[in-house]
Structures are given as C-alpha cells and as structure tokens.
Amino acid sequence: MKAVLQEQHGSAEVLSIGETDRPVPGDDQVVIKVAATTVNRADIIQREGNYNQPPGDSPILGLEVAGVVDELGPGVSGFKVGERVMSLVGGGGYAEYASAYASHLMRIPESLSFEQAACVCETYITAYLNVYVLGRLKDGETVLLHGGGGGVNTSAIQLCMTLTPKVTVIVTASPGKVDRVRELGADHVIDYKSADFSEAVRTATDKKGVDIILDHIGGAYLRQNLKSLAVGGRLVVIGLMGGAKSEVNLAPLMVKRQQILGSVLRSRPVEEKAAITTKFNQVVVPLFAHGRIEPLIYQILPLEAVTEAHRTMESSAHFGKIVLTI
Numbered sequence: 001m002k003a004v005l006q007e008q009h010g011s012a013e014v015l016s017i018g019e020t021d022r023p024v025p026g027d028d029q030v031v032i033k034v035a036a037t038t039v040n041r042a043d044i045i046q047r048e049g050n051y052n053q054p055p056g057d058s059p060i061l062g063l064e065v066a067g068v069v070d071e072l073g074p075g076v077s078g079f080k081v082g083e084r085v086m087s088l089v090g091g092g093g094y095a096e097y098a099s100a101y102a103s104h105l106m107r108i109p110e111s112l113s114f115e116q117a118a119c120v121c122e123t124y125i126t127a128y129l130n131v132y133v134l135g136r137l138k139d140g141e142t143v144l145l146h147g148g149g150g151g152v153n154t155s156a157i158q159l160c161m162t163l164t165p166k167v168t169v170i171v172t173a174s175p176g177k178v179d180r181v182r183e184l185g186a187d188h189v190i191d192y193k194s195a196d197f198s199e200a201v202r203t204a205t206d207k208k209g210v211d212i213i214l215d216h217i218g219g220a221y222l223r224q225n226l227k228s229l230a231v232g233g234r235l236v237v238i239g240l241m242g243g244a245k246s247e248v249n250l251a252p253l254m255v256k257r258q259q260i261l262g263s264v265l266r267s268r269p270v271e272e273k274a275a276i277t278t279k280f281n282q283v284v285v286p287l288f289a290h291g292r293i294e295p296l297i298y299q300i301l302p303l304e305a306v307t308e309a310h311r312t313m314e315s316s317a318h319f320g321k322i323v324l325t326i
Contacts, residue, residue: 002326003060003095004306009049012310015061017303023058023092023099025073030102032085033070035114037062037093039309039322040122040151041216041239042266047310053091054267062093063266065100066108066117067326076102084108086117088125088273090266094306096326103274106281109289119295119321120288122265123151124159125280130214130236130263131156132163133276139166141211144201144228146192146221148173148181149319152238154296156214159284161185162292170204172197180319184296198224209233219243229258236261296320 005018025031043061045051053059066086069079079085079102086108087100108117131137143160147153153171160169161184172192173181181189190200201210209230215221220242225235237260253260265273287293298320301309309322 001096002303003092004062004303005060006047009047012047012307012314014047015306015310017306020060020095022097025071025076025099027073028075028102029073029099030069030076030079030085030105031071031073032065032067032087032098032100034065034093034096034098034326035067036118036323036325037065037098037303038118038122038151039306039313039324040064041241041313043094044310044313057090058092058095058098060092060095062089062091062095062098064088064118064121065093065098066114066120067098069105070097073099073102078102079105084114084117086120088121088265088277094303094324101270101274103270104277106277106285109285111291112288112295115297115300115323115325116288116295118323119151119297120285123155123321124284124295125276126152126238126265127156127159127214128280128284129265129276130238130261131159131212133279134261134263135212135214135234135236137164137167137212139164142168142170142205142208142230144170144172144197144210144213144225145186146172146213146215146217148177148316149298150216150316151296151321152214152216154184154320157181157184157186158293158296162287163283168205170201170210174316177319196224198227201228205230212236214238216240217242219246222246223248226253226258226260229256231256232258234259234261236263238263298322300325302326 216239218240
C-alpha cells in the first residue's frame with residue numbers, strides 16, 4: 001500500500017511517499033481504507049524523534065483517520081465492511097489502510113464528508129476530555145484557552161460555545177489570529193505577544209481569575225497560568241512546546257486550592273480510550289450530525305503534499321485543521 005515513510009528523524013524533507021505492507025487486523029481490530037487523515041502537532045514531534053508510537057502501533061505518522069471499514073479482525077462485532085467510520089489510531093494514519101480498535105470507531109454522520117470527519121477524533125476528543133472530563137467545566141465558569149488557531153484550541157472554543165453557552169471564554173492568540181478567534185465566539189482574545197496574559201486575565205475577570213486553563217505550552221507559561229487561576233482553579237497541561245521545567249512558589253497554589261493536571265491521549269490504554277470515545281460519541285458527535293458544530297478546515301492537500309503540510313503546521317500559519325486525502 002501507499003504510505004508516508006521516513007528513514008530517519010529530522011525536518012519535513014525526511015518524509016516521502018513509498019510502498020509498505022498493508023496492516024493485518026488483530027483481535028478486536030478492523031482495517032480501515034483511509035479516505036482522509038490530518039496533520040497534528042504530535043506528528044511533527046514524532047517525525048523529529050521525540051514522540052515514539054505506543055508499543056504495538058504503527059510507526060507511520062497519523063493519529064486519526066476517516067474512511068470505510070475494509071476488513072474485520074477476530075472478535076469484532078457491531079460493524080460491517082463498507083461502513084463509513086472515523087477513529088483514533090495509535091499511528092498509521094498517513095497511509096491507504098490503517099488498523100484501529102473497533103472500540104475506538106465512530107460512525108460518520110451523513111452530514112460530514114470524509115475530510116471533515118478526519119478532523120474530529122484527535123482534536124475534539126482532546127478538547128472534550130481535558131476541558132470537560134478532567135477540567136469539569138460547567139456553565140457560569142470562565143475558561144482560558146491557549147493556542148489561537150490550532151486544532152485543539154478551535155475545537156475547544158466550539159465545544160464551549162455549544163455545550164456550555166453560559167461559560168466565559170478567554171483565548172490567547174498571535175496578532176494575526178485575534179480577529180479570527182473572536183469570530184469563533186470567544187468573549188475575550190488576548191494578543192500574547194503584546195500583553196502579559198495573566199494581567200489581561202485579571203482585568204477581564206475583575207481580578208477573580210479563571211476556573212480552567214487548557215495549556216499546551218508547559219514550563220514557560222506555568223507561573224503566569226497559576227497567577228491567572230481563580231480559587232479552586234484547574235490547570236490542564238496537554239503539551240510542552242515551551243519546555244518541560246519551571247519553578248513556582250507552591251504556597252499560593254495551596255492557599256488558593258489550585259490543581260495542576262497532566263494529560264495525554266495517545267498513550268492511554270485501549271480500554272481507557274474506548275471509554276472516552278464512547279462518551280464523546282454520545283455527547284459530541286450528535287452536535288456534528290445536527291450541524292451545530294462544523295469542523296474548521298484550513299487546508300486540504302493530497303498525501304503526496306505531506307512535506308508542505310508539515311511546513312505549514314510548523315510555521316503556525318494555519319487556522320483550523322490541515323487535511324491530507326488519500
């Protein structure tokens with residue numbers, strides 16, 4: 001089968017189109033004929049050699065796919081060959097065929113194209129898991145989302161607007177994306193390059209602070225994040241683009257009863273991801289089916305343009321998802 005291959009770690013130029021073996025479904029797995037996949041920040045990190053796939057998963061890049069069921073493995077029930085599905089995968093999305101656990105599959109609503117469906121699993125599940133399941137966001141609270149026009153951030157904005165319309169949403173963004181973020185429905189947008197976001201948050205919340213922060217920067221933002229949190233606030237860290245280390249004074253954290261939560265999705269056990277997917281399928285997928293949320297696509301490219309797609313992701317020029325079609 002055709003797939004994106006790399007013989008070494010490095011820049012986007014190490015990626016090439018080649019031929020490799022078609023996956024064979026294991027117990028409780030299916031093989032999906034992939035119509036579309038997407039580029040995620042984790043793909044860049046893996047390409048550079050800093051984020052290996054979980055044991056047993058394909059080393060080929062790609063964490064989410066949309067396509068049709070092509071083959072059923074032993075023990076699979078509830079799905080049939082030819083059904084349109086979308087799924088998280090531990091790896092292997094940048095290929096004509098990918099294997100996935102049947103418990104991670106979701107049927108694609110008729111209203112979504114394959115390109116749209118390919119955008120759902122990684123970023124929307126990540127946003128839902130960390131803002132709602134771990135962060136416990138509820139109406140009347142205030143959330144701070146870092147990430148401007150990235151896939152997880154735009155997904156989180158849409159979920160907040162739809163699931164908890166009485167939530168106040170504050171977003172940090174680069175100057176070129178401030179207006180686009182505001183158009184998505186954010187109540188306050190902070191240009192993080194021209195302002196200390198923690199001071200801007202204090203002003204926007206009348207010095208109370210926010211109840212939840214979704215952060216992919218890590219160490220470089222830790223002090224400002226804790227300063228931005230309200231009493232009882234929850235900081236959920238899902239990335240380390242700004243480093244893995246920082247030094248903080250723990251006393252204010254204790255007095256304000258704040259929590260720091262670390263979270264990843266890819267390396268969770270199969271059963272955990274299945275439970276998360278089931279809940280997401282019940283709560284969020286109907287929003288897509290009824291047109292209340294529509295995946296935000298920045299660019300659709302053929303698989304052969306994967307190098308260009310990675311360069312775009314690295315430049316942070318995108319607003320929404322970058323889709324690769326097979």
